[in-house]
Amino acid sequence: MLAALFEKAETLVARPVTPDPAFEGEVAALRPLVRAVVASVLREPHDHPDVEDVTQEALRRAVEGKSRPTGPARPWLLGVARHVALDLIRARRRDRARFEDGVPDAPESASTLLIERIADPGHGAVESLLETERRARVMRALAILPEGTRSALELFHGEGLAYAQIAARLEVPLGTVATWVTRGRKAIADALSEEDAASSKPTEPRRTP
Amino acid sequence: MSAEMLPEDLLYAENGHASDVVLTCLADGEKAIVPPALVAHVLACPTCHGHLGNAALLSLRAGEEVAHHLAAKKAHEAKLVPSPYLALAAGLLLAILGALPRLATLPEDALSFGKSMVEGGPSFVRTASHGMVELGHASEQGRLVASIAAGALLLAVAAALARRAARAQAS
Numbered sequence: 149m150l151a152a153l154f155e156k157a158e159t160l161v162a163r164p165v166t167p168d169p170a171f172e173g174e175v176a177a178l179r180p181l182v183r184a185v186v187a188s189v190l191r192e193p194h195d196h197p198d199v200e201d202v203t204q205e206a207l208r209r210a211v212e213g214k215s216r217p218t219g220p221a222r223p224w225l226l227g228v229a230r231h232v233a234l235d236l237i238r239a240r241r242r243d244r245a246r247f248e249d250g251v252p253d254a255p256e257s258a259s260t261l262l263i264e265r266i267a268d269p270g271h272g273a274v275e276s277l278l279e280t281e282r283r284a285r286v287m288r289a290l291a292i293l294p295e296g297t298r299s300a301l302e303l304f305h306g307e308g309l310a311y312a313q314i315a316a317r318l319e320v321p322l323g324t325v326a327t328w329v330t331r332g333r334k335a336i337a338d339a340l341s342e343e344d345a346a347s348s349k350p351t352e353p354r355r356t357p
Numbered sequence: 358m359s360a361e362m363l364p365e366d367l368l369y370a371e372n373g374h375a376s377d378v379v380l381t382c383l384a385d386g387e388k389a390i391v392p393p394a395l396v397a398h399v400l401a402c403p404t405c406h407g408h409l410g411n412a413a414l415l416s417l418r419a420g421e422e423v424a425h426h427l428a429a430k431k432a433h434e435a436k437l438v439p440s441p442y443l444a445l446a447a448g449l450l451l452a453i454l455g456a457l458p459r460l461a462t463l464p465e466d467a468l469s470f471g472k473s474m475v476e477g478g479p480s481f482v483r484t485a486s487h488g489m490v491e492l493g494h495a496s497e498q499g500r501l502v503a504s505i506a507a508g509a510l511l512l513a514v515a516a517a518l519a520r521r522a523a524r525a526q527a528s
């Protein structure tokens with residue numbers, strides 16, 4: 149299945165005009181992170197053969213493809229890896245639907261749903277509507293973040309500054325920047341998972357003392 | 358020169374695995390500020406590696422959300438830039454007041470200027486001056502319309518320029 153999927157992709161990805169050793173070096177250095185993202189999207193252990201195959205394919209597409217990132221390579225490359233891994237998941241689902249028609253899927257845990265939500269914003273009218281609501285929740289969460297946390301996120305993602313540069317800009321220690329970014333991410337993850345929390349709340353009546 | 362590293366107290370979680378802060382740093386490509394031994398642990402430990410993947414996905418998604426947030430913020434700020442209507446109105450009023458004496462005598466001025474050209478100028482100037490004489494006659498009737506149209510055009514151009522300048526200043 150993987151071979152067929154990648155073969156199809158082969159025809160879509162154009163060959164590079166000129167090799168770029170610096171970019172290729174940057175991509176190679178990000179391999180462990182790409183592998184971690186692929187394992188996370190596929191929900192497989194990091195030594196699973198599919199993880200290795202998808203990682204390899206994502207790196208190949210990044211290096212051999214015509215497009216290059218306009219900003220930092222890391223988010224761009226992770227986006228490529230997420231895309232390739234999601235392609236495989238969709239192919240797996242199509243195959244499962246074809247061969248196991250009528251067999252209900254196993255229920256998914258809240259954490260699995262959250263990772264799926266983070267990985268794949270989704271398509272289709274209903275998913276688009278839900279995604280708009282999710283985005284609105286994230287916007288609200290970002291708006292009420294403490295100033296330092298929001299600034300750190302904006303400088304990192306918006307201006308592409310490294311942690312050390314953010315620390316210098318905001319005149320705080322490096323550890324504070326790392327903590328702020330971590331807290332900001334947690335707030336975004338919480339906003340994305342609010343829907344799951346609401347839907348999985350216990351329905352039994354509260355016990356009174 | 359040694360680069361600044363994360364402080365010790367932020368490195369490990371209570372269960373002995375890498376802390377969320379470390380995973381966030383690695384997910385953000387900030388490997389240089391994490392001790393190499395801990396980086397090696399994260400890449401080899403199935404638990405930490407799984408969390409690293411989630412942290413990297415969250416970093417990617419957060420980047421998209423923050424970009425959206427920044428774009429929305431910028432659009433909102435651009436909307437908030439007030440149009441300098443009061444200044445425009447005052448400027449326009451002043452311009453009209455200044456032009457009033459001239460507007461009142463404009464047809465006569467055009468006629469006399471045209472006539473003097475027809476009588477005393479060279480041939481090509483005379484031909485052109487006939488046009489001015491005609492213009493002078495026509496403007497007798499269209500004076501008000503022309504004045505209003507010119508005023509409206511002036512106002513539109515001034516509003517566009519002022520708004521663009523205010524936006525540029527705000528961004």
Ligand SMILES: [Zn+2]
Pocket residue numbers: 373374375398399402403404405406
């Ligand atoms: Zn570990």
